[in-house]
Amino acid sequence: MPEMPETTKTRERNDEEVAVQVQKGDIESFRLLVERYEPKMTRYAKRFFFDGDEGKDLVQEVFIKAYVNIRSFDASRRFSPWIYRIAHNEFVNNIKRRQKERENVSIFDFDVLIPHLIAKESADDGVNNTEVKRMLEGSLSKLNAKYKEPLVLYYFEDMDYREIADILHIPISTVGVRLQRGRAMLKKIVTE
């Protein structure tokens, strides 16, 4: 059997294995992570209304920060929520710097204080995923940032509750509550 080309072997490795290679000093492996995540990060930045050059610069900054801090990544956990957490911090900090939506990006939120019953992940309030995605695309700018981000991560980035909780550093039950309230807000916006 012929030897598999090196690039093919590299592409078969999962993100966590690639990250371990980067931790060992393999810069070229980091290129692979950048290639895999650039479309996702660009899309994610767009949801925060970072478009064009500003969006590109921010995404590059996310990758630079990921590289600088890669040794803090625990390879026994998933890489995806780890890099999304960096992106979340970068985008939120930029929003604060621009002083826009300041009232929507608070340091402390009452939602994280009190316990909530965890809503079922499959619960969709009678609205299917495609419909929510369509409504979300059209009403993103009208949604409060607090509800917009969990909805974007859940419906566009295919994250589960635990991953969203890890990205936003909020309780898992709060993710369910924000998704539920976000969907209700979306419906209200659409019907108005």
Add this chain to the structure above:
Amino acid sequence: MESGDKVINTIKSGGAKMRPRAYFIVRSALAIIGAVAVFFVVLFLTTFIIFALQENGGIFATNFGPGGWEIFFESLPWTILALSIALLLILWVLLRRYAIVYHQPLLYTLLILVVVVSITAIFLLPGTSLQGGIFHYVSKSYIPVVTGVYEFDTAPMSGVYRGQVLVLATSSFILVNGRGQTSTVLLVPMASPEIGGLSPGDYVLIFGRGVATATIQASGVEKIVDYQ
């Protein structure tokens, strides 16, 4: 890919350097040391709160109905309590980088911390003479602020009297307080403990009505440890 090349070029040109693992280990260690230090400060303050409630009688007052609860709330060292809660919030801030903490609502985390600190303090207090030792020391030597915090005797609450049993009679005894003033304590029926449980020289807290230098109608008597 353009972006990938830019990022890789920045890294290769030395524009971004990977932080060593030691950096993250030290940072985590400092956060943990900070959290442990804050935990012990909260623990110390909690042992103080329990000790203060024992010394000023607040903890025993709850046995005497609604009036007793009023004494209990009056006797709580509110400033220390507020400081402890503020430190618990700081502890949460130090620990919230860990998934086990941020996955839980803040209220749960605070409740767990309060329970852990309280249980540790309750079990720790009888085993150490730390608070008693400090109380004994500051009652003999003046230390700014600290002496004021440990003054349980000089600012007695209404309805609570503290002192040493001097002479015992059938249903009364003579009490001498920390300032050398004496008073006659008359025990109303149901007072706890009964007079038979007291001996001259015992340190007691009296719950009742009267004048510290005359007669006190006691509805409750609690023996306490004297650290002074």
